[in-house]
Amino acid sequence: MISSAMSFTRITLAVLALHLLAATGLQAADPLPSWNDTAPKQAIISFVEKVTSDGAPDFVPAAERIAVFDNDGTLWSERPMYFQAYFIFDRIRALAPQHPAWKEKQPFAAVLNDDLKSALAGGEHALLEMAMATHAGMTTEAFHDIVTAWITTAKHPKTGRHYTQMVYQPMLELLDYLRANGFKTYIVSGGGIEFMRPWTARVYGIPPEQVVGSSIKTKYEVRHGRPALVRLPELNFVDDKAGKPVGINQHIGRRPIMAFGNSDGDFEMLEWTTSGPGARFGMIVHHTDAEREWAYDRDSSVGKLARGLDEGPRRGWTIVSMKNDWKTIYPPAK
Amino acid sequence: MISSAMSFTRITLAVLALHLLAATGLQAADPLPSWNDTAPKQAIISFVEKVTSDGAPDFVPAAERIAVFDNDGTLWSERPMYFQAYFIFDRIRALAPQHPAWKEKQPFAAVLNDDLKSALAGGEHALLEMAMATHAGMTTEAFHDIVTAWITTAKHPKTGRHYTQMVYQPMLELLDYLRANGFKTYIVSGGGIEFMRPWTARVYGIPPEQVVGSSIKTKYEVRHGRPALVRLPELNFVDDKAGKPVGINQHIGRRPIMAFGNSDGDFEMLEWTTSGPGARFGMIVHHTDAEREWAYDRDSSVGKLARGLDEGPRRGWTIVSMKNDWKTIYPPAK
Numbered sequence: 001m002i003s004s005a006m007s008f009t010r011i012t013l014a015v016l017a018l019h020l021l022a023a024t025g026l027q028a029a030d031p032l033p034s035w036n037d038t039a040p041k042q043a044i045i046s047f048v049e050k051v052t053s054d055g056a057p058d059f060v061p062a063a064e065r066i067a068v069f070d071n072d073g074t075l076w077s078e079r080p081m082y083f084q085a086y087f088i089f090d091r092i093r094a095l096a097p098q099h100p101a102w103k104e105k106q107p108f109a110a111v112l113n114d115d116l117k118s119a120l121a122g123g124e125h126a127l128l129e130m131a132m133a134t135h136a137g138m139t140t141e142a143f144h145d146i147v148t149a150w151i152t153t154a155k156h157p158k159t160g161r162h163y164t165q166m167v168y169q170p171m172l173e174l175l176d177y178l179r180a181n182g183f184k185t186y187i188v189s190g191g192g193i194e195f196m197r198p199w200t201a202r203v204y205g206i207p208p209e210q211v212v213g214s215s216i217k218t219k220y221e222v223r224h225g226r227p228a229l230v231r232l233p234e235l236n237f238v239d240d241k242a243g244k245p246v247g248i249n250q251h252i253g254r255r256p257i258m259a260f261g262n263s264d265g266d267f268e269m270l271e272w273t274t275s276g277p278g279a280r281f282g283m284i285v286h287h288t289d290a291e292r293e294w295a296y297d298r299d300s301s302v303g304k305l306a307r308g309l310d311e312g313p314r315r316g317w318t319i320v321s322m323k324n325d326w327k328t329i330y331p332p333a334k
Numbered sequence: 335m336i337s338s339a340m341s342f343t344r345i346t347l348a349v350l351a352l353h354l355l356a357a358t359g360l361q362a363a364d365p366l367p368s369w370n371d372t373a374p375k376q377a378i379i380s381f382v383e384k385v386t387s388d389g390a391p392d393f394v395p396a397a398e399r400i401a402v403f404d405n406d407g408t409l410w411s412e413r414p415m416y417f418q419a420y421f422i423f424d425r426i427r428a429l430a431p432q433h434p435a436w437k438e439k440q441p442f443a444a445v446l447n448d449d450l451k452s453a454l455a456g457g458e459h460a461l462l463e464m465a466m467a468t469h470a471g472m473t474t475e476a477f478h479d480i481v482t483a484w485i486t487t488a489k490h491p492k493t494g495r496h497y498t499q500m501v502y503q504p505m506l507e508l509l510d511y512l513r514a515n516g517f518k519t520y521i522v523s524g525g526g527i528e529f530m531r532p533w534t535a536r537v538y539g540i541p542p543e544q545v546v547g548s549s550i551k552t553k554y555e556v557r558h559g560r561p562a563l564v565r566l567p568e569l570n571f572v573d574d575k576a577g578k579p580v581g582i583n584q585h586i587g588r589r590p591i592m593a594f595g596n597s598d599g600d601f602e603m604l605e606w607t608t609s610g611p612g613a614r615f616g617m618i619v620h621h622t623d624a625e626r627e628w629a630y631d632r633d634s635s636v637g638k639l640a641r642g643l644d645e646g647p648r649r650g651w652t653i654v655s656m657k658n659d660w661k662t663i664y665p666p667a668k
Contacts, residue, residue, distance in 0.1 A: 063541060140583055184543075197587045207397060208587030209518075218583060220576040220602055227606050229583050236584075242554040249474055249552060249563050250570075251585060253531045253542030268554055272561050 031177040034170040034328045040283065040320045044174065047281045051257065052181050058279040062182035066256040068248060068269060069171070071189035071196060071213075073262035073303040074285050075204060076167040077156075079294040081120065081302060083163045084191050085127060087150055089116065091134035099133075108133070128235070131192070136216055136233035140194065143231055147198045164203045165334065168285075170326045171260075175204055183258070188212045188248055190240035190265055194231075212247045214239045244269035257281065263303040270308070270317060282317035284308045289323040365511040368504040368662045374617065374654045378508065381615045385591065386515050392613040394591055396516035401592035402582060402603060403505070405523035405530060405547075407637040408596045408619050409538060410501040411490075413628040415454065415636060417497045418525050419461060421484055423450065425468035433467075442467070462569070465526070470550055470567035474528065477565055481532045498537045499668065502619075504660045505594075509538055517592070522546045522582055524574035524599055528565075546581045548573045578603035591615065597637040604642070604651060616651035618642045623657040 035041040051060040072078040092102065092111045102108035107126045110119035120126070135143065155162055175185050185206055187196060193213030200206040215236040218229045239247040245268055248256065259266070259273035262285040270282040286305065287296050297305040312319055322329065369375040385394040406412040426436065426445045436442035441460045444453035454460070469477065489496055509519050519540055521530060527547030534540045549570040552563045573581040579602055582590065593600070593607035596619040604616040620639065621630050631639040646653055656663065 063535070066543075193584075193587070201397070209400075209585065211587060215584065218580050220579045220606070222605070227579070227602070227609050229579060229606075245554045245561070245563060246552050250527075250549065251543065253527070253545060268561070271556070272554070272563075275561050 031180070032170065032173050034173055034326060036325050036327055038325045040318050040325045043281075043318045044177075044283075047258070047279065048178065048181050051279050060257055060279065064254065064257065065178075065181070065183040066186065066252060066254060067178050067183045067258035068186045068188045068212075068252075068256045068260070068273065069175070070261040070263070070266045070269070071187050071191055073287065074168075074260055074266070075171050075187070076163065077293060078303050079296070080158070081116075082191065083156075083166075084131075084195050085120070086154065086156075086163075087147070087195065088127070088130050088134055089119070090150060090154060091146070092130060095134060132216065132233040132235075135192065135195075136231045139228040139230055140218060141228070143194055144198050147195055151199050161330070161333065164199060166330055167203060168326070169328045169331045171285075172204070172331065174260075175206070178258070179205065184210065186210045186212060186248075186252060186256070188239065188244050188269060190214055190238070190243075193239070212239055212251045240265045242268045245272035248272070259283070260285070261308070262287065263305050264307050265303075267307055270312075271315070274315060274317065280316075282312070282315065283320060284312050284317055285320045285322065288321045289326075289329065291323075292329045293322060295323075365514070366504065366507050368507055368660060370659050370661055372659045374652050374659045377615075377652045378511075378617075381592070381613065382512065382515050385613050394613065398588065398591065399512075399515070399517040400520065400586060400588060400590040401512050401517045402520045402522045402546075402586075402590045402594070402607065403509070404595040404597070404600045404603070405521050405525055406596075407621065408502075408594055408600070409505050409521070410497065411627060412637050413630070414492070415450075416525065417490075417500075418465075418529050419454070420488065420490075420497075421481070421529065422461070422464050422468055423453070424484060424488060425480070426464060429468060466550065466567040466569075469526065469529075470565045473562040473564055474552060475562070477528055478532050481529055485533050495664070495667065498533060500664055501537060502660070503662045503665045505619075506538070506665065508594075509540070512592070513539065518544065520544045520546060520582075520586060520590070522573065522578050522603060524548055524572070524577075526550075527573070546573055546585045574599045576602045579606035582606070593617070594619070595642070596621065597639050598641050599637075601641055604646075605649070608649060608651065614650075616646070616649065617654060618646050618651055619654045619656065622655045623660075623663065625657075626663045627656055629657075 032041055032044070050056055050058040051065065053059055069075055072082050076083065089111050092108055096102055096112055103112060107119045107122050107130060151164060156166055159166060178185055187200060187206055187210065189196060191213050193211055193215045196213055197208040197211050200211050201208065217232045217234045217236045219232055221228055221230050237243065237247065244266065248269065255276045256273045257279065258281040259270045260283045261270055274280040274282040284305065287294055287303065289295060296303060297309060309319070366375055366378070384390055384392040385399065387393055403409055406416050410417065423445050426442055430436055430446055437446060441453045441456050441464060485498060490500060493500060512519055521534060521540055521544065523530065525547050527545055527549045530547055531542040531545050534545055535542065551566045551568045551570045553566055555562055555564050571577065571581065578600065582603065589610045590607045591613065592615040593604045594617045595604055608614040608616040618639065621628055621637065623629060630637060631643060
């Protein structure tokens, strides 16, 4: 009897405690303070409210609230070239003493002569060759440390900021807002998966297991009794264009309900996401702000956006103008 | 002033509420009631307590509490053959009318003649051929529906149970116990990733995005304006043996701190997990119970376990005897 009475008291106290907690909820502050009160912000909030209102026709259970974000040009800048390209060039400089032949071999020689235009003239093929030469041949843990050392020290040539300070403040708020509403947030990027994972938790609040990206093969080896995963100079997966829905299926195993991109490389990801049944949301970040960031779309070699602008609106996708819809671009400088 | 005083009151109430909630915590019940009070249960609890005690030398932050589980023979039975093989054979029977040539073609003809021994005589190669012929050629969503229909109706020839009722009750309790202590639980199986995902959330509480397995390639296509991922008869990844650490790195991006397996196909996963720095836990489920389940190890064609028995103990891995350490094997029949 005593034990039962005690349990009853405890349960009563627990119920009381929950009521008190609910009563302390302050009026919600604006969750997206860096967004102007224009259509995109309203579209985001309206969508989140309808899929999280229990009993509403568009309600989506928390487990299915998957939101996917491209990285380059969507969560951080990508001009004048992908930030991972700066990493590749810095690695070539660091590794050059071990590769004397690079002095005579393109595109490596161009990098060593600081002629980045020539280095990039070979397009994706040349970039891939340089990535393989600098991203393979070490263990996954050694590569993790190399990326961490670089990302915490390297600075963007134009802004002088660390690359992780060139993330978009409005998107950081959006990530937080979605997670506060039960969403699981993923990166789905054409960039290297192991180039992003060392810092996405700190910068975006996205843990390594929620990062999908391009990858090279790895091989399990036991060296002197110590197991390691060794990175091989062999492409495993390209997470871009039609590869993005494939990568999403491989890693997540279900179709997202929200997708955010900025270039035609994200078109299939947005198409796949928004063509599922039930409530769906697609958004394209349009780089329109030459003053605070960069302005580019149809004719850009990086982040080309044409089909998304042409077809996006009639597919119901929201187009964000960085110039008109965002109050700030980057977080305050540290 | 009023607003500030109100906030203060609210915060005070919130703190009070949290204290009350803590005070209502009843004495914890045994989290592993289907485990005998033998060494393996004690090892699990002792490990979980030391990595979750804030401030203790072996404390591991929640984000890094990753536990990986093999599926066949570790979470559910695998005798007399892998359950996915029953699925493959049932698919061959269902698809036979569309493939008249199978009547004359091995190993398909053997399956259609209910001669499963001959069908399996070709080993892994024959099984893979049958898997490709039955698992490819449809969209990922159609395959999801096929698996769901099969898993909810098919029954094991010996026990008469649904396959999902041949999961191990002690392991279900272990999964719950780890999650209650902040662990993220993953399946890392040689079985097909899309064969498991449709039912692992319901059966194990493990969502699709936390399932790692073998896979075939998929291709993104837009058919009549509707996008789909089409399954191709081409191997993508074999998540077995040295492939398991590779699959873990690809999907999770960090090294687990606990690993659970039952065969030498799990050896590298246990080795990779337990050789990291800090507190580590490896466990092998040894099938020793011919009466309640099956007894097999060194000489078995399915779930062969030899190296794990020889080297596991001196590597600090815990060996579970199903006969001695588990009170029950399967959940109560429904």
